[in-house]
Amino acid sequence: MGDNVPFDAPLFSSDEGVTLVGGGPAAPHDLHEALALAPRIVAADGGAVAALDAGFVPEAVYGDMDSLSAEDRVRIPAGRIHAIPEQMTTDFDKALRHVRAPFVVAVGFTGARVDHELSVYHGLIARAEARCIVLGAQDIVLHAPPEIALDLPEGTRVSLFPLARVTGRSEGLDWPLDGHAFHPATRIGTSNRASGGRVRIALDGAGMLLILPRAHLAGAARALQAASLWSRASKDAWV
Template sequence: MQETSVAAADGPILAFDTPLAIVGGGAVDQALLVELDQRGVALVGADGGGDTIGAAGLVPKAIIGDLDSLVDRMAWERRTQVIHLPEQITTDFQKALYSTKAPVTLALGMTGKRLDHTLAALSAVLQYAPKRRLLLVDEVDVALAVVGPIVFGADQRERVSIHPLQPIRFERSHGLFYPMDGLTLEPGGLIGTSNEGVGGRVEILPSDRTPWLLILRRERLWDLIEASQSAAWA
């Protein structure tokens, strides 16, 4: 394979029909990477995230970024597509987002290790959530960026956290221990950490299409992928 050098993106370079996992250099469970690969999820490294995928014994479909963190760039060029985006206006996660297209996109290794990287990842999620279905995955949780209403199932007393990325008002909810009816959540104000399911169907209806995060334990990853695919946004 050869390197592709791009100064700026005019549109997606790579399009996937399957779910996509963009892998960064933060904390990543290698067993989860293997599971994703076995389930047919396309793996793409965001710069040094390519080495993270390699450490799990896997080969990414591509490596995208400014390539300042990739350990052995020439070796990877012989194994997969390496897309060099030298611009310094965006993060490697953003570069991977604007260079790809997929029905659902997971982001691993974008949180943990460095707080500034975590905050940058949240900023990217806010930017891209209206355009594509995004899930942030770490060692404990999975956070789905939601635009509009969503319906899913939750066990009794299961933790269901709702986090506002911007001020957002919720019209109503069903199936939560603490109802969301008429509440406005906002960073620096009221937030929805550690709500709980009452058992069964959960419905959350915001008043507009402001992006927000639905956070469940990581074991619910495939459930949230399914819920995101059945939702009406993007």
């Protein structure tokens, strides 16, 4: 799922944050919270129905359209629906690779099928250029950039979950990352805590998910926008 996948539909470009809506479980306040931060709305396939039912017409819909009925399609202007029939990538990936925005907040991609949710976390790493944050019922999840700095109150849960072998350094965590090699089969970094104030994390490779309480969505979005991203070469190295 790399650059060999063509951009086979029009890109959606925005100078503001984009809310990407999926077809998974999401409370009404989830969508409203995301839109308050990222006011443009795009849907991944059946996520269009969730947006429509909440009273929002998506500005673009991407996916293979196997979850969007003919009755729902007529509720969306035809020029906004971009069917991408290839089956090598997920609808999340199809949508994310066509969005150009300062950052993306993804709503409706957690809490249902585990295989779907895992594929979303893969997509965060494969499409790091999208600066995407997945909004869940309790947490937010993002692909940690090479360096990130956040202001977090003392005791805030800071979880790190590797999808590859990753080493790094940190400041402002109760249990520093320094000297540890993280790997999904040997060492993970869940349930760490902020010691209060500025938390800095620097990683030596791509593939680390950063998980925070959802109350820190806005701060994480600012920090992600300020951070540099992994190069294509560094992202490909972990696959």
